Amino acid sequence: MTLATRIQEWVEPRAEEMAELLEKLVALDTENPPGRGLGQCAAYLYEVMDRFGFAPEIIELAPHDQLEEPRVVQGRVGDGPRLVYFHGHFDVVPAQSRAQFTAERRNGRMYGRGTADMKGGVVSMLYGAAAARDLGLLGDGSIVFHLVCDEETGSDASSGHLRRAGLIDTSALAMVTAEPTGGVIWHASRxxxxxxxxxxxxxxxxxxxxxxxxxxxxxxxxxxxxxxxxxxxxxxxxxxxxxxxxxxxxxxxxxxxxxxxxxxxxxxxxxxxxxxxxxxxxxxxxxxxxxxxxxxxxxxxxxxxxxxxxxxxxxPSAGVDRAHPVARLLAGSVAEIEGTAPPFELCPGILETRWYAQLGMPAFGYGAGRLDVSHGPGEYVDEAAMRRCAAVYAMFAAKAFA
Known part of the structure; x- marks a missing residue:
């Protein structure tokens, strides 16, 4: 049995668990601006990560603009010294309708605000890390989670705090964020x-x-x-x-x-x-x-x-050469799960990767959501793609720590 098959056989039986978690996250209104409900969502993510055994910690942030109880949720999987960062955000852009905060499942898709950008990505990262741990793929490495609360308004309060406070380990091997790339790897951003x-x-x-x-x-x-x-x-x-x-x-x-x-x-x-x-x-x-x-x-x-x-x-902008060894590891992980090699592209906007790239770390965006539906009234994520993405994250951890 190949490693890709082992990982997918771990992920697939948890399809309903993943969908249920995403439904609950969508129901938590974290519209930003103004930045409402951030403390409540951070507390729920803490509970989820605690159930996973990810040693969560809430980092309380200084008041910033209109953000309600700004928080970063940090967690760790594994106890090895080599690090990979899984970075996500739980704030969402304002909804076109209040109905978007009630997730709807249709034809293999989950519709609702934040499903693509990027609460669905957060779910994929959590389950990907759990798969890597349970299957013994972490070796001498650890996955560190940073889940931030104000990406949609520039992330200075949260990611900026991580950078200014020295909470990003510059010796880490890589950072991946679950932005809605639709299966493309964003290796650069404006x-x-x-x-x-x-x-x-x-x-x-x-x-x-x-x-x-x-x-x-x-x-x-x-x-x-x-x-x-x-x-x-x-x-x-x-x-x-x-x-x-x-x-x-x-x-x-x-x-x-x-x-x-x-x-x-x-x-x-x-x-x-x-x-x-x-x-x-x-x-x-x-x-x-x-x-x-x-x-x-x-x-x-x-x-x-x-x-x-x-x-x-x-x-600042950010970019990693497609020939970088870590870029090849990520592309290889996608190819083993999806069956085809992914293209590399420049993200048309700015990415959280910049906070890590400024420290000399290779940083990438990769996620199951699609950019063309993100922020819109019909935002959705394909549930099977969300599970495959979790498998990619587990595979990437295995390759990084091999």
């Missing part, structure tokens, strides 16, 4: 830069508009060259593989959020807009900040005003 740009004017009653200085008009004038740059960036191409050629462009959205803060019957004295930049691994974040800042200040001066710029988010 970086993120978010700016808030405010333009100043002079407020005045609309009946005496000649006495005012319209900040909204200044905003339009400053946004124009930025929109032109966004089109130019979209024509660039990353060397990293992606299924959609058009998605290889370097992304920037101008005005994803904006406002003037005054009533309709007044000339606005201030106006602001956002810039959301997703840059490819070949691009440097400091160079992007300098380029955008120079363009903004120049356009504001030409419009006859000044601009203030706030850096709201600054996250």
């Amino acid at each position: 970086g993120a830069l978010t700016m808030r740009v405010e333009l100043r004017g002079t407020e005045a009653h609309v009946g005496q508009a000649h006495l005012g200085d319209n900040a909204f008009q200044h905003m339009v004038n400053v946004a124009a060259p930025l929109n032109a740059l966004a089109k130019e960036l979209l024509e660039k191409r990353t060397a990293f593989p992606m299924e959609d050629e058009a998605a290889k462009g370097s992304m920037m959205v101008v005005g994803g959020a904006s406002g003037s803060g005054v009533n309709f019957n007044a000339v606005p004295g201030s106006a602001w807009f956002s810039i959301d930049r997703r840059f490819n691994p070949e691009e440097d974040v400091d160079e992007e900040i300098e380029r955008l800042s120079t363009l903004i200040h120049s356009a504001a001066e030409a419009s006859g005003t000044t601009a203030s710029i706030e850096i709201v988010q600054r996250q």
